[in-house]
Amino acid sequence: MTLFLTALVTGIGLGAMYGLIALGFQITYSVCSRVNFAQGSMVMLGAVMGFVLTERAGLPVIVAYPLALLFCAFMGVVVEFCLVRPFAKRGSEAWLMATVAGGILLDNTVLFTFGNEPRSLPSPLVETSWQILGTGVYPQQLLIPLVAIGFAVALQLLFRRTRQGRALLAVVQNPEAARLMGINTQLMISGSFALSALLAGAAGLLIAPLFSVHSDMGTLFGIKAFAVAILGGMTSASGVMLAGFIYGLVEAFVTTFLGSSHTYILTFGLLIAVLAVKPNGLFGKAALRKV
Amino acid sequence: MPNRFPLSRRLLLAGAAALSLGAVLPAHAQEDPIKIGLVAALSGQSAKSGEAITRGITLALNKINGEGGVLGRPLELVSRDDESNPGKGLIAARELVQREGVAAMIGGLDTPVSLAIVPFVNDAQMPFIGPWAAGTPITQNGAEENYVFRVSAVDEYVDEAITEYLVTKYGSQKPGMILINNPWGESNEKGLMKALEKRGMEHAGIEKFESNDVDVVPQLTRLRENGADGLFLVANVAPSAQVVKSLDRMGWDVPIASHWGPAGGRFTELAGPSGEKVHFIQTFLFTDPEEPFFKDLQAEFPEIENLADVTPATGIANAYDATLLLAAAIEKAGSTDGPAIRQAMYEISGVEGVIKTYDMPFTPDDQDALGPEDYIFANFVDGEIVPLAD
Numbered sequence: 118m119t120l121f122l123t124a125l126v127t128g129i130g131l132g133a134m135y136g137l138i139a140l141g142f143q144i145t146y147s148v149c150s151r152v153n154f155a156q157g158s159m160v161m162l163g164a165v166m167g168f169v170l171t172e173r174a175g176l177p178v179i180v181a182y183p184l185a186l187l188f189c190a191f192m193g194v195v196v197e198f199c200l201v202r203p204f205a206k207r208g209s210e211a212w213l214m215a216t217v218a219g220g221i222l223l224d225n226t227v228l229f230t231f232g233n234e235p236r237s238l239p240s241p242l243v244e245t246s247w248q249i250l251g252t253g254v255y256p257q258q259l260l261i262p263l264v265a266i267g268f269a270v271a272l273q274l275l276f277r278r279t280r281q282g283r284a285l286l287a288v289v290q291n292p293e294a295a296r297l298m299g300i301n302t303q304l305m306i307s308g309s310f311a312l313s314a315l316l317a318g319a320a321g322l323l324i325a326p327l328f329s330v331h332s333d334m335g336t337l338f339g340i341k342a343f344a345v346a347i348l349g350g351m352t353s354a355s356g357v358m359l360a361g362f363i364y365g366l367v368e369a370f371v372t373t374f375l376g377s378s379h380t381y382i383l384t385f386g387l388l389i390a391v392l393a394v395k396p397n398g399l400f401g402k403a404a405l406r407k408v
Numbered sequence: 409m410p411n412r413f414p415l416s417r418r419l420l421l422a423g424a425a426a427l428s429l430g431a432v433l434p435a436h437a438q439e440d441p442i443k444i445g446l447v448a449a450l451s452g453q454s455a456k457s458g459e460a461i462t463r464g465i466t467l468a469l470n471k472i473n474g475e476g477g478v479l480g481r482p483l484e485l486v487s488r489d490d491e492s493n494p495g496k497g498l499i500a501a502r503e504l505v506q507r508e509g510v511a512a513m514i515g516g517l518d519t520p521v522s523l524a525i526v527p528f529v530n531d532a533q534m535p536f537i538g539p540w541a542a543g544t545p546i547t548q549n550g551a552e553e554n555y556v557f558r559v560s561a562v563d564e565y566v567d568e569a570i571t572e573y574l575v576t577k578y579g580s581q582k583p584g585m586i587l588i589n590n591p592w593g594e595s596n597e598k599g600l601m602k603a604l605e606k607r608g609m610e611h612a613g614i615e616k617f618e619s620n621d622v623d624v625v626p627q628l629t630r631l632r633e634n635g636a637d638g639l640f641l642v643a644n645v646a647p648s649a650q651v652v653k654s655l656d657r658m659g660w661d662v663p664i665a666s667h668w669g670p671a672g673g674r675f676t677e678l679a680g681p682s683g684e685k686v687h688f689i690q691t692f693l694f695t696d697p698e699e700p701f702f703k704d705l706q707a708e709f710p711e712i713e714n715l716a717d718v719t720p721a722t723g724i725a726n727a728y729d730a731t732l733l734l735a736a737a738i739e740k741a742g743s744t745d746g747p748a749i750r751q752a753m754y755e756i757s758g759v760e761g762v763i764k765t766y767d768m769p770f771t772p773d774d775q776d777a778l779g780p781e782d783y784i785f786a787n788f789v790d791g792e793i794v795p796l797a798d
Contacts, residue, residue, distance in 0.1 A: 119629065119633065120629060120630070120633060123625055123626055123629040123658075124626060126625075127623045127625050127626055130623060131622065131623060134622070233452070233455065233456070234456075234673050234674060235645060235646040235649075235673065235674075235678060236674065236677065236678075237649075237674070237677045237678045237680075243653075246656060246657045246658075246659065248659050252625070252629070252658060253625075253656075253657040253658050253659050254657070255657055324622065327622055327623075327653070328622045328650070329646045329649060329650075329678050331646065333620070334620065336620070337618070337620040338620075369623075369626055372626040372627060373626040373629065373630065376615070376630070377589070377615055377616045377617055377626075377627050378589075378616055
């Protein structure tokens with residue numbers, strides 16, 4: 118029973134983190150069929166900026182965290198402008214490698230400027246844990262799924278209910294026609310990268326108190342989140358979020374009941390198996406190709 | 409049409425170089441320094457370790473050269489960066505031997521780098537002394553003529569020491585292992601199994617975790633459910649902190665005996681106050697800012713303001729003592745010939761280091777100068793490493 122509960126708590130906590138980061142992939146993919154592979158570095162950037170602005174510059178959290186998020190959004194725009202747009206214009210797929218390279222560049226820049234020592238971002242929500250039936254949970258761990266689900270619902274509403282959201286969807290369906298209808302497609306694409314990086318930054322700020330702040334803290338998260346986004350089918354926010362929870366739970370249950378040496382082999386093996394059966398992910402729709 | 413300008417510029421440069429060489433040479437001709445090579449991580453994640461080793465060697469060289477050098481010649485340090493990369497370390501070692509003509513070499517923090525260099529130095533008959541990397545097979549490398557020595561902790565001895573610590577201090581009968589998933593964790597798994605078998609003890613499980621794992625609760629819960637009454641921890645600072653945070657979350661208060669990983673950084677900042685519960689080994693500790701060795705360090709490196717700036721002190725002290733032992737061996741050998749220095753390493757005695765006074769520290773069967781009896785158990789208190797009272 119304790120083991121089961123432990124796996125459940127850990128799985129939901131991790132799953133929410135993966136889902137939140139994976140939402141960033143979903144947003145840009147929905148709008149322009151491209152993603153920012155430096156997403157893991159954006160997670161790191163959110164945490165590092167949060168640390169620098171609060172601990173070094175001494176700003177209060179309420180000012181510092183929004184600033185950190187704005188900076189992440191700005192970096193998202195920069196990534197789109199410098200690493201995606203020039204290649205996309207020429208119909209080249211090199212943006213894929215360019216964003217990977219951008220992430221490595223960013224990680225190393227932070228390594229040199231921020232330093233190589235892991236630091237800690239304090240939060241009142243990890244000071245005491247609540248004990249439930251032999252396992253414990255930090256309030257911070259409960260906050261992450263709440264924020265993540267909140268974002269997923271908000272995104273769903275944004276796309277379906279608002280004028281801007283519809284404009285985004287129009288860009289997805291037919292960029293040319295959307296432009297003719299007076300929608301600024303380029304702005305929409307930039308905006309989606311900004312929003313995507315902002316989400317990653319928020320994930321970084323939320324995860325950091327449970328983890329430590331260092332230059333390569335986002336790398337593994339970025340990879341797992343991409344796996345989650347693919348698993349969720351890339352196009353639906355709620356699907357991606359659900360895939361995040363599934364992935365986190367599988368990881369936690371494998372570790373708890375079979376041992377840590379099996380975790381990666383089984384989770385990634387399972388991922389390949391699922392994609393073999395459902396190539397568009399668990400919740401994705403097959404893309405229609407009109408001839 | 410080829411541009412001829414670069415050629416003439418090259419000629420000019422060559423001419424200038426030849427001139428300056430001619431001008432500089434006579435000044436050096438009298439007492440050629442004996443070169444000591446260093447291959448360590450001077451950049452990247454582990455750059456702090458290379459800095460600590462360099463500081464230790466520098467202090468030792470100042471002392472030796474201040475007393476007239478070795479064989480009437482000054483000692484000189486020639487450093488190369490291995491970037492924690494075994495391939496680069498090996499190339500650097502080759503270059504130091506073949507181009508710089510060093511008399512002996514000192515190694516760095518990374519066990520894989522040292523392991524890559526070991527076959528080469530044994531082949532080249534080049535004395536090599538390790539001040540940090542703790543991997544057991546570095547010195548126990550099976551070579552007939554072993555040129556590799558060490559003044560540092562050794563995984564196998566550390567595992568023996570932390571097992572003894574858990575058993576005698578906490579009466580642990582069924583400890584569990586939580587180890588980082590890399591060759592270092594692997595090496596200690598073997599050592600810990602050996603130490604447990606020696607005592608006829610069983611373990612509560614061997615759990616591995618990744619250096620970027622956020623949540624280690626599942627692994628720890630498995631150990632707790634299997635009845636672990638103590639934990640062996642082997643990991644660097646940040647992953648060790650994740651273990652402590654996970655223990656906190658579970659509300660599991662269990663004795664932890666650890667390798668020296670937590671000593672490498674701001675452990676209690678990362679792990680929170682419970683970090684103080686982790687007891688780990690060290691070979692040397694600064695306890696008093698008035699210590700002469702610490703004063704010497706500050707005089708040479710004014711950027712060191714307090715004891716927290718030299719965390720961990722282990723690397724500095726090990727490198728300092730290793731350099732003194734090397735100098736003593738060269739003096740005893742009466743030459744800078746590799747085999748002669750190696751032979752002399754087995755004969756030196758009365759060398760006063762900061763860790764201890766070394767009397768016959770090496771034998772062909774045991775090329776490690778420090779053993780379990782030299783280890784100190786310590787923990788963090790208010791961000792500083794302090795020895796644990798017995």
